[in-house]
Amino acid sequence: MKEEESSWLNECVKVMPIVRRGRKVTISYARTPKNVLARVKGKVLVSREVDAARLLLRGEVSTKMRRRMPKEYVIQINENISRIPETALRQQVVQYLIIHELLHILNKDLLTLSKKYGMRKEKKIHTSQFDKELLSRYNQVRINSGMKPIKNHRILEEAVNQIVSKVIPS
Numbered sequence: 001m002k003e004e005e006s007s008w009l010n011e012c013v014k015v016m017p018i019v020r021r022g023r024k025v026t027i028s029y030a031r032t033p034k035n036v037l038a039r040v041k042g043k044v045l046v047s048r049e050v051d052a053a054r055l056l057l058r059g060e061v062s063t064k065m066r067r068r069m070p071k072e073y074v075i076q077i078n079e080n081i082s083r084i085p086e087t088a089l090r091q092q093v094v095q096y097l098i099i100h101e102l103l104h105i106l107n108k109d110l111l112t113l114s115k116k117y118g119m120r121k122e123k124k125i126h127t128s129q130f131d132k133e134l135l136s137r138y139n140q141v142r143i144n145s146g147m148k149p150i151k152n153h154r155i156l157e158e159a160v161n162q163i164v165s166k167v168i169p170s
């Protein structure tokens with residue numbers, strides 16, 4: 001049986017073809033920390049490889065670490081969100097969260113996040129550019145399902161928080 005969140009994810013992936021190519025994304029409602037509405041997990045592959053130039057030009061053997069983007073990702077949606085009673089409303093909230101997480105995959109934020117904490121602090125990932133992109137992709141999903149796009153990201157965020165605050169105990 002297909003879960004609702006999987007088909008909602010598929011609609012989101014359609015507007016983000018780069019995610020689709022060669023990468024597998026799955027989704028589930030899950031227990032997440034209280035203030036985390038959604039998150040994406042992927043295993044960053046770290047492998048050692050020989051420093052080819054150094055070996056060939058200087059005859060010295062040394063290896064370096066190479067980090068590669070994961071091929072598989074799991075998006076986890078805070079399980080409390082599944083308790084939003086109205087399906088159509090729940091779908092909008094979940095798809096908004098999905099687009100947010102897919103954008104992190106696209107932006108390769110995972111690679112950044114898995115590095116040392118000190119480095120993470122220096123890269124701000126939720127920029128105004130991120131919000132703009134989020135709104136535009138989310139609107140594409142809305143338009144595809146025959147709904148009116150939303151013009152203002154801040155008000156959208158406010159609306160989502162309002163719905164979410166009813167099912168997530170504070």
Ligand SMILES: [Zn+2]
Pocket residue numbers: 100104126
């Ligand atoms: Zn984020």
